[in-house]
Amino acid sequence: MDKIHRFLIDESNVRGEVVQLEASWQALIATTEYPAPVRQMLGEAYAAVALLSATIKYKGTLVVQVNGGKPLNLLVVQSTSEGHLRGMARWSGDVDEVPATVKDMFGTDATLVITVQPEEGQGERYQSIVNLEGKTLSECLTAYFEQSEQLKTRLELAVGETSVAGLLVQKLPGEAKDADGWNRASMLAETIQHSELLDLSVEVILNRLFNQEVVRLFKGDDLRFKCSCSQKKVEDMLIGLGKEESEATMKEQGNIEIDCDFCNTHYTIDEVDLARIFSESVVLSSDSLH
Ligand SMILES: [Zn+2]
Structure with missing residues (x-):
């Protein structure tokens, strides 16, 4: 079952999330034969939109979209506050040999836009533009959190044979009891192997990473692929x-x-x-x- 789990390290004032998507990723890639580098980018973005969706409070649709790139012309992933995910990408030319980095997939003219479209009566629509200067999507999104949201964040995104996964840790505002807690947590988060993130249970992942800390793990929320077309x-x-x-x-x-x-x-x-x-x-x- 595809789930996102939230966790807290109270002493360090750190929050985190682990997302693992298999059936909903399979449903996404069943529609199109994506070349490997496009599949890689789409998978990272798909895990990222689920993580982003869990960090913000909203009722409606969250869209992460990159427009105007070359050779990856369009990448769009969406999550609703109900946990319904969907996504797609369009590319041009032969991209099989293109490295799956932001620069090589999107070129220099693309923009990444994050949009929150609330349901009627549930607040204002808002949009942020994310700088695409990082090497990977997770670097770009990390920079976005630090610049726009003033939140120190670490993101790991993994794309495997049959599933995608992501890990996010974020320093919450305010003083932590353990002053060095954030540095430790963010360094530990970076040590996760992508194969671990994809294949191990969330309990084992957190235990491996943070076995010196007291981690509060919350019950996971279900996520699934569901298209809103009709x-x-x-x-x-x-x-x-x-x-x-x-x-x-x-x-x-x-x-x-x-x-x-x-x-x-x-x-x-x-x-x-x-x-x-x-x-x-x-x-x-x-x-x-x-
Ligand atoms: Zn549809």
């Missing part, structure tokens, strides 16, 4: 596109065929659907006038 969203998109444009596409192609980029679900809109969609949308918009 027939309704496809119809809303067509309404957004407009009647004329939609009908032109229909004329050209017979039906309107749409595949979800995240889960490969196939949606077909035929002429009857289209007529219904636009008759309903007219009713809806005249209603909203009153």
Whole structure:
């Protein structure tokens, strides 16, 4: 079962999380044959979005997205506050031999944007831009935490054959009883082998890393792959596109065929659907006038 576990080292004023994703990672990569370096980046980002999601308080969707990169043109991973994950990537050209570093995968023009999109009535949308100057995604995100959130953080992200995993430790604000606790915890966190993070249970991982400390481990939260696409969203998109444009596409192609980029679900809109969609949308918009 895919889970994220939170833990606390009270004496050191340090919090942490361990995430391990297998079924939800399998579901993500089942949709597309990703070349190894793209798969590596996507896997790191997937573990990272789960870790980020657990560090912030929100109700809605958290999106980590890199746009405009070359050869990795687009990378997007999402988590909802319910623990539903999804993600995808697009690349161009032959990338099999490209090293899976931030610089080699994204080039110099890409931007990494973190967006929190709250559900209606659950606060303001906010967005942060993360500098992509680190060598790895975890270096970039570590720098983000230190600059934007003023929180000292260490992140380890691992991508294996069948699963992905991540470890985060973070210094909480305020004085710690154990003044050297943070330095120790962050150094210890860096000693984790990626194979350990992927394959060992969270209890064993924490025991190996912090056997000199008192660690409080909380019950894990379930995470799973779940796409938020739906027939309704496809119809809303067509309404957004407009009647004329939609009908032109229909004329050209017979039906309107749409595949979800995240889960490969196939949606077909035929002429009857289209007529219904636009008759309903007219009713809806005249209603909203009153
Ligand atoms: Zn979908």
